[in-house]
Amino acid sequence: MGTALVYDDEMTKYKLLWVDPVCEPEVPERLQVSHQALVRSGLAGCCVPVPVREATDEEILLVHSEEYLEGVKKTPFMDLEDLMAFTQQYGDVYFHPNIYHCAKLAIGATLQLVDSVMTGKVRNGMALVRPPGHHSQTSQANGFCVFNNVAIAAQYAKKHHRAKRVLIVDWDIHHGQGIQYCFEDDPSVLYFSWHRYEHQSFWPNLRESDFDSVGSGKGAGFNINVPWNQVGMGNSDYLAVFFHVLLPVAYEFGPDLVLISAGFDSAIGDPEGLMCATPDIFAHLTHLLMNLAGGKVCAVLEGGYNLTSLAQSVCQTVQTLLGDPPPHPANLGGPCESALESVHSARSVHKKYWSCLQHAAAPFPEEPSTKTCRPAQQDGSQGPQSNGGGEAQKEAIVWPEPLQRDAPSVRTALVLPDAVACADGCERFSPAEGPDSMATAGLRKHFLKESEDGVNVKLLYNITALVGQMEKNEIRNGLALVPDVSMATTLLTSTSLSKRVLVVWVGDGLVPAQVLEDEKTLVVHISSTAPHEAQSKYYVPITLKQGCGDTVGLMQAALGLLLPLGYQYAPGLVLLVRLPGCRAREDLWLQLTGLLQGLAAGHTLVLVQENETASVGITASCLLGNAAPSLGSLAAPGPEDVESFERLRLRLQTDWPLLQTTAPDKRRSNTDVVLSHDNEKTL
Ligand code: X5A
Ligand code: ZN
Numbered sequence: 001m002g003t004a005l006v007y008d009d010e011m012t013k014y015k016l017l018w019v020d021p022v023c024e025p026e027v028p029e030r031l032q033v034s035h036q037a038l039v040r041s042g043l044a045g046c047c048v049p050v051p052v053r054e055a056t057d058e059e060i061l062l063v064h065s066e067e068y069l070e071g072v073k074k075t076p077f078m079d080l081e082d083l084m085a086f087t088q089q090y091g092d093v094y095f096h097p098n099i100y101h102c103a104k105l106a107i108g109a110t111l112q113l114v115d116s117v118m119t120g121k122v123r124n125g126m127a128l129v130r131p132p133g134h135h136s137q138t139s140q141a142n143g144f145c146v147f148n149n150v151a152i153a154a155q156y157a158k159k160h161h162r163a164k165r166v167l168i169v170d171w172d173i174h175h176g177q178g179i180q181y182c183f184e185d186d187p188s189v190l191y192f193s194w195h196r197y198e199h200q201s202f203w204p205n206l207r208e209s210d211f212d213s214v215g216s217g218k219g220a221g222f223n224i225n226v227p228w229n230q231v232g233m234g235n236s237d238y239l240a241v242f243f244h245v246l247l248p249v250a251y252e253f254g255p256d257l258v259l260i261s262a263g264f265d266s267a268i269g270d271p272e273g274l275m276c277a278t279p280d281i282f283a284h285l286t287h288l289l290m291n292l293a294g295g296k297v298c299a300v301l302e303g304g305y306n307l308t309s310l311a312q313s314v315c316q317t318v319q320t321l322l323g324d325p326p327p328h329p330a331n332l333g334g335p336c337e338s339a340l341e342s343v344h345s346a347r348s349v350h351k352k353y354w355s356c357l358q359h360a361a362a363p364f365p366e367e368p369s370t371k372t373c374r375p376a377q378q379d380g381s382q383g384p385q386s387n388g389g390g391e392a393q394k395e396a397i398v399w400p401e402p403l404q405r406d407a408p409s410v411r412t413a414l415v416l417p418d419a420v421a422c423a424d425g426c427e428r429f430s431p432a433e434g435p436d437s438m439a440t441a442g443l444r445k446h447f448l449k450e451s452e453d454g455v456n457v458k459l460l461y462n463i464t465a466l467v468g469q470m471e472k473n474e475i476r477n478g479l480a481l482v483p484d485v486s487m488a489t490t491l492l493t494s495t496s497l498s499k500r501v502l503v504v505w506v507g508d509g510l511v512p513a514q515v516l517e518d519e520k521t522l523v524v525h526i527s528s529t530a531p532h533e534a535q536s537k538y539y540v541p542i543t544l545k546q547g548c549g550d551t552v553g554l555m556q557a558a559l560g561l562l563l564p565l566g567y568q569y570a571p572g573l574v575l576l577v578r579l580p581g582c583r584a585r586e587d588l589w590l591q592l593t594g595l596l597q598g599l600a601a602g603h604t605l606v607l608v609q610e611n612e613t614a615s616v617g618i619t620a621s622c623l624l625g626n627a628a629p630s631l632g633s634l635a636a637p638g639p640e641d642v643e644s645f646e647r648l649r650l651r652l653q654t655d656w657p658l659l660q661t662t663a664p665d666k667r668r669s670n671t672d673v674v675l676s677h678d679n680e681k682t683l
Helices: 028-042 066-075 081-087 101-117 149-161 177-183 235-253 283-287 307-321 335-349 437-448 455-473 485-495 513-517 551-567 586-596 616-621 641-654 662-683
Strands: 003-006 048-050 125-129 166-170 189-198 223-228 258-262 299-300 409-414 475-482 501-506 519-525 537-544 574-580 606-611
Touching: 003 101, 003 307, 028 307, 048 101, 101 125, 101 149, 101 223, 101 258, 101 299, 125 307, 149 166, 149 177, 149 258, 149 299, 149 335, 149 513, 166 177, 166 235, 177 189, 177 223, 189 235, 223 235, 223 335, 235 283, 235 335, 258 283, 283 299, 283 307, 299 307, 299 537, 335 586, 335 662, 409 616, 437 455, 437 485, 455 475, 455 485, 455 574, 455 606, 475 485, 475 616, 485 501, 485 606, 501 586, 513 519, 519 551, 537 551, 537 641, 551 586, 551 641, 574 586, 586 606, 586 616, 586 641, 606 616
Parallel strands: 003 048, 003 125, 125 299, 166 189, 166 258, 189 223, 258 299, 409 475, 475 606, 501 519, 501 574, 519 537, 574 606
Antiparallel strands: none
C-alpha cells in the first residue's frame, strides 16, 4: 500500500542568527542529513513522495491562539533586533525571518501525511520537518518549536477524517508538554511520552512531567508520562516500557490513528538526551506500533541533534514503515533498576484507568531510590565512550552502524497441497531438487514410521527445505498447510540449523515431548489448560480460562509475556503453530502473526493443519507485510487469567529480565500483592 515521505528542503532555510548556546544544536543540517541518508540508502526511492503545503490560519488555530498567531505573522518583517526581542518572550527557542514560512510548511507537511494515510492513499509514512512542534503551546513558542505540528494533526484527524481515537507516541527525549496541555482533559487523544527527567532537574523542569500527571476530568488516564530519572537508558529500557506500559494500554485504547512525535534525541550519541539506545531500536518501536489502527501510522520528526545518530535512526524508522522486518536488536540484557522504577510508577498510577494494568502493584510507599543507573556498558552497548583524545566538552560517542537489512528475493513462500490455490503475491514453494533416497529414508524412519505415504514424505521434505532457505535468508517467511502440525513441529525443531527456535503453540493439544526436551527451543504454549508440568524456563504455558477465543486475554499475554520472552530469547526462527480447533479470532491471529515478525529478522513459519485452508489467504497477506486489522477497543481481561499471567511472570522474571515490571528491591512487596490476592480468593 505504500509509505509516504513528506519533505521539502525549504524547511532547511532558517537558522540561528545570534549567539545562544542553548539553541545551537537545532541546525538546518539536521534535516539535510536525514533526507540525504534516505536518498543514499535507496529508501527515499521506495517511498511515495508527497508534497508539502502551507498550513492555513484555520488549521493553526486548531491549537494556537489568534494573538500568538498574529505575533508570529509579524516575524518575517522584523530586523535582527526585533527578532531577538520577540524571541525573549519565550524559552529555549529562536526566530528568523523565514521561520514562520517553515513552521507553516511543517504543519502542512504533517497534515498532508495525515490526509494520505487517512484516505488510504498510503498505509503509513513519515514527515521530515523543521521546526519541531511538541513543546509549543497555545500562546507560546518553546524548545525550538513554533507551532505544535502533531497536536494540530490530532485535532485535524478528528475534525476532517472523523478519527474517534488518536494515539500520540512521543519518543523524543524531551517531554512534549505542549501536547500534554493540549489534550489534558480530552479522552479522545491518548498522549504517551517518555522523557529525561532526573527528578525534575532536566529541562523543561516541570512538575507536571512526572508519572502522576495522568490527565484531568474526562481525560484522566489518557496522559501517560514515563520519566527517566537517570541518563544512559538503553534498548532494554525502551522495550520494557513498550511491553509493560505503552502497548497494553494502546491496544486497550484501540486508536484509529497513531501519530509518532518522532524525536531521535533519545538515541545514543545525542548531546541532549545522553541515552544509550541504538538507532536500530527505532525499527522495533516502529514495528511494535504498526499493527495498531489498522497500520495507520504517521511519524513526524521532532528533535535529534547528533547528525549521525539522527540520520541512522530516521532510516531505521522509514525502512520499517516500508515493511522490512527489523534485525534483532543488540544489548537486551534487561532493564536497569531506575527504568523499572519508572515502569512500576507509571503502571501503578494508571491501574485504575486501564483494565490491562488492574493487577499492577501499588505505588512504592517510600521515595524512589536515587541509586545510580548501571553503567551504559552493562546493557552491552558500546557507548557512551570517550575517544580519549578529545576535549572534555566534546567526547566522541561511538556505536556500530546498524546492520544492512538484506531483503531475501522471496518474501513469502507457501507449502500447500496441490488442490489449494496460492495466495496473491506469494510463491508456491518447490525446492530445486526433490528428496534423495537418504532424506526419504530418514523422514520415513523418524517421522512417518511404517507409513508408505509418498505425499507426506514430499511435504515434510518441502517444509525442511523451506526452513533451510529461510535460514540462508533466501526466503523471509512462509506458511505450510500440513496434515499433522505436531509431526511437522518435531521435524523442524530437530532439523533447524538455528541455534534457537521459538515455538508459539496456539490451541489445546500437547506439545510433542521431543520438542520440549530440546534445550535450544523455547516453547510458549497458549491454551485453555496447561497439560505439562511448568518447571523449565524453556516451557511457558500460558493458560486462558476461555481458551484462544479470548481475544483480550490472548493479546495481554502476547504483549506482556510472549514478546518480552521472544525479544530476550533472540530466536533465529519463529514457528507459529495453529492447532486444529484453535478458536483464535482471525483479527487476533493476524495481530499475533504481525507482532512476531519483529523477531528473528522476520523469519516466521506459520504451520496450519491441512483442512484449515480458510486462514491461508489472510495469514499470507500478513506475512507479506500488510497490517492486521484493528481489534477496536479491548475490554478487561479475566481476573483469573491476569493472576495466572502474574504468577508466570514471577516464576520467569529472574531468567528473563525483560519480563520485569518492578525494581528488584521492590519485588517482595509486589509478590506479596499477588499472593495476598490469591489468599483472599482461597479463603
Ligand atoms: C524538539 C526538541 C528540545 C529543546 C531543548 C531546549 N526540543 N533546552 O527536542
Ligand atoms: Zn527533544
